[in-house]
Amino acid sequence: MLKKIHRLTSNRDFKLVFKDGRSFETEFIKLKIASNKKDVSRFGFIVSAKIAPKAHDRNLVKRRLRSAVRFLLPNIQSGFDVAIWPKAKVKGIEFQVLIDSLKNLFKKSLIWQEI
Template identity: 30%
Template sequence: MEHMKKKYRIKKNDEFQEVFKKGKSVANRQFVIYVLDRPEQSYFRIGLSVSKKIGKAVVRNRVKRYIRQVFQEERDRIQVGKDYVIIARVPVATMEYEEVRKSLLHVLRRANAFY
């Protein structure tokens, strides 16, 4: 699986904060997603927040990998000109990829992330 390029990732804390402050949020039991419009951006960016409550590093890294993979697989359907910050909630820690995918797509649909 090819990696998401750096420019498609939100890394800086102040960028996360801006999405939290100005973005709209949608949630289900597994995820909270914040979406911020960036009309001048010709691509979308994602930021991941997976706290230590989720588990040890191995678990957190797996969760992040799953989330990135969903965005990778769906990237042609996802609206550009937006920043997406995804916060994983505790139940995600024990989920297989297919469940993560289903749950994330559900929240993304509710956030009107798809074309």
């Protein structure tokens, strides 16, 4: 689980990301990134019923995404709000492929920093 300070929770925050954010995508994941003028980066996860009709499956996808972001968090720059939503192909991939896909997106969006 991500710490509360690293979570996008309010509807207003998501709307700002969608309004002002830049879009990036790979074969498995789409994301939008907007700056937030804070000392931390925050992440929100959107999994629609089109991706997984059952709530159990949607929650599983979100848990895997959260875990991957938590693993990559030390290398992500502060000061960004990120909305992440998976494509349908994400259900069957291995965890390492998910991490690599997110890492590539963060590099494309220039918020990745090597430590």
